[in-house]
Amino acid sequence: MRDSATVIFEAPDAVSRLRYWLPVLVLGILACAGDYQQSTLHPASDFAGRLDHLFRGIFWWALGVFVLVEGALLVAIIRFRRRPGGDQPRQVHGHTALEIGWTIAPALILVFIAVPTIRAIFASTGAATPGALRVEVVGHQWWWEFRYPELGITTANELHVPVSRPVALEMQTADVIHSFWVPRLAGKRDVIAGRVNRLAFTADSVGTFLGQCAEYCGESHANMRMRVMVDTDSGFAAWVDRQTAEPPSPDSGSLAFQGRDVFGRSACIGCHMLDGVPVARAQVGPNLSRVGGRATIAGGLFPNDTEHLRRWIANAPAMKPGALMPQMDLAAEDLDAIVAYLQSMK
């Protein structure tokens, strides 16, 4: 990935290839061999790519300085070990030209880092490009809410975006400070009460990208995870259609049908919104519309299967420390019914 911000590192092909590969090698064969789903070294968007490129440039300089300075240190401590019968060393107090030299040298290197840095800063302000898909991101203790104002969709913990189309995030918090971080797509941006922060990126490949909150936000900070599903245009359109269609209606008499009933008269509606249950309009917890179609539950923590969903509804704090969803006092058959209903809401 090359852009104007990094033109200063342009070099003949062989050298530039070396510049690309050497850091990769040094940063660990580990880093290339393994499957690192939150790696900052495997960017999959223009934004993450720009940051990665900048980092690699800095890394190159740092490695050079490292080798030179640590090398000088090693030579000094090997060559000037005390020898038996060694003379009193010459009492040198300093050397003005040297001092000036090693003041200017790092300053010059820093210029080569500062210029692309400042270019990258201005290129990463998060300003939305025309035609970008707008998504409002809201951090909550301890889950993420995603709203698509132009599409009328609200979902949680799983952000769906199309590939190769700019995405503009407008980010806020409902409570404390969190930080939105999906390493392969975007660097961090904090969400802070009283502010709206912005990020913009264009994903360049299809896939599922993991992320998680990166600002300490209380007891379950570690459990505030998310996924970004980057899909083809048609795949994304299909997802949008499913989200905006009339909610599926369970067959009367089925377990799911009972579940809808139980949901509508239980404590669930105190916090959750769910298209399909008209009384469920609250916006404290995640919006559960089409929750059956999500891959994970509980802030990206557990797979969305019957067993986990059932345990989660029965006693969320036991699965996620500090979870604000209280233990539910539901009869076993009511629990089964709710699980069946939620799973049917795809």
Added chain:
Amino acid sequence: MSNPPSTGLRSWLTTTDHKRIGTLYFWTAFAFFLIGGLEALIIRAQLAQPDGSLVSADTYNQLFTMHGTTMVFLALMPMTAAFFNWIVPLQIGARDVVFPRLNAFSYWVFLLGGLFMNASFLIGAAPDGGWFGYVNLTGPQYSPGLNIDFWVLGLQILGVASLAAGFNFIVTILNLRAPGLTMMRLPVFSWMTLVTQFLVITAFPVITVALVFLLFDRTFGTNFYVPAAGGDPVLWQHLFWIFGHPEVYILILPAMGIVSEVLPTFSRKPLFGYTVVVYSGVLIGFMGWGVWSHHMFSVGLGPIADSFFAAATMLIAIPTGVKIFNWIATLWGGQIRFTTAMKFAVGFIAMFIIGGLSGVSHASPPSDLQQTDTYYVVAHFHYVLFGGTVLGLFAGMYYWIPKMTGRLLSERLGSWHFWLTFIGMNLTFFPMHFIGLLGMPRRIYTYAPELGLGTMNLVSTIGAFVIGLGTLALVINVLWSRRHGEPAGPDPWGGATLEWSIPSPPPPHNFDVIPTVTSRLPRWTTEHPAAPSAPGSAVHVPPGSWWPLVAAAGLPIMASAVVTKLLALVFLGAAVLVFGIYRWAYEPFEV
């Protein structure tokens, strides 16, 4: 007036002798260092595998908060204070610090503040908001427990100790230098102490104000950090880091000073570019004030602010680099003796280079957006604070403990200590660079197996326990050598500065006759002057005093009012404080 008692509990409780106060600082800081280290070991044990379940989320959050807070405020700063106390008066040819009772007061306030903060463990409510205590998480709405109250009040108390010591040491260094010891002849350790204390007295008022706001929000229902009332959580971040970045230099400059003493002694060469090293230290002190927002690049302060702070941060790398070059040039052409102190000093340089270089990558805001709040940053500042400050302090221990106790530490155990620590720290912290770059955030009590970071975390945990073994070697060494170490004599290393001209341990009055200094390296450039034979008993030694301890006790009593909700304790504590100060002020006490 009789001489102060020299043994027994009372002699320690009432002491105003800088050397004894230094010893108190040393053992207290050492104990807190071990506690902070144990906290780190539990943290690493928890993270050895994905989905770890050794401790709960809540316990883990308390552990990392207390690990950071303890290491910064209760272990490293006071350990530097132990050396300030012990060594600065000896290096400048003084009989004590300028205000001996204020010095005792500083120590007692520090001790009581540290105990106050750790007392929270007894009720299971240790601070859990991180050492940086970001609001609004730490405000009353999201942290209703006593945890944060202990943290806020503990830090306030510790701030008093640091400020009092700051005034004391600035005046001591400026005003109590021996005749002929001009500022440009001052040993670099004393110079760095001076710069550090200026940073202390200017940085701590800022966090004091930030903490008062938080205290008022939590106790009296004000809205300083309440967004709904217009308060801005970012204000806390600014105030905290305006303090917090100078604090980083408060931690590293003393270690740089120690290394600048150890390297010349064991290379048998003067420090290369003394003037440049001193001025770059002063410059780092000044510039340390203009870089705080580089802790906040992910806040979204806007491109102009980000560019400014990026440039300022990169600039500060220059004087830091210059120091490193000068240290290497000091080694160059020398006759290097690899005593344990020297191993640690060279280890300091080698590790600090790594910490400095990784620092450049997050001086660049866009690059930092991927690194901040990840293990990459954890790796970076442990290379600076462990590889830098801690190794520097270890060098100081092997160098100066013989002066303090009169006995050398074991070089054999010292060698074990060095190699275990050096290997252990690289095993612990080097993989953290990758762990962070590969996507692991900080301050998480557990991580998902699918991140693929289990192996590297395991290596890191093993490294932490290797450091633990190394520290065990240090503990044994320090305890063993008190009785069994070889007698050190006044000058075991052939040092150049004044502390080596007097017996080890020094007599209560330090110098029988205050020396006259004619050069930067008094013991190298003048042929070792014969010790003047004036009788020591003629030198007046100030008596001890109870009042610093009494006054200091007033502060934790006042602080207890907040956690017990007993208003009367405020008045009781204030009365004790005022009473102590008045008795102190009216006590006949001549220095």
Added chain:
Amino acid sequence: MTHATSMGLDSRKLAFWTFIGSECLLFGSLISTYLVYKGQSVVGPYPHEILNIPVTSLSTFDLLASSLWMVLALAAVQRGDMKWAKIWLLGVAIGGLIFLGFQVYEFTSFVHEGLTLQRNLFGASFFLLTGTHGAHVAVGVIWMLTLWVQALRGRLGPQNAITVEIAGLYWHFVDVVWIIIFTLVYLLQ
């Protein structure tokens, strides 16, 4: 201090200057917060509705005058005129007490008009800033009274004029801080 110092300055005085330097940062942080939060309150009362410049001008004048008395007190102590020294020292303390009286009146009337510590950001940052300053004045008053009692007991004279000089440094500093607060908080609304 019985022995000579390297800087030729009394150590207590030098220490006090470093203390004042530190205090500048304390008040600097408080004043900055007040200014940053100016106009951020979401409910009233707001500064322009409530700050009483004429009354505060009086208390400011009183505090300024006490600084003059402080100068006179020090001069009297230095020349050994203990009669006037006692008068001026007591005068400074009374000047300080009057200032505190104004502040108590001001705070009470503000609370009466609905401005409390908890009411809004203006209340919080105003009370904490001026309250911190008031606490400094109160410490100064106690200090002056202590010196005055010393003088009454005949324990103050030219030989320890330095203690009065240091108290004076403190008093003038607290005064200067008030001038800044008065300008930034009251005059430049």
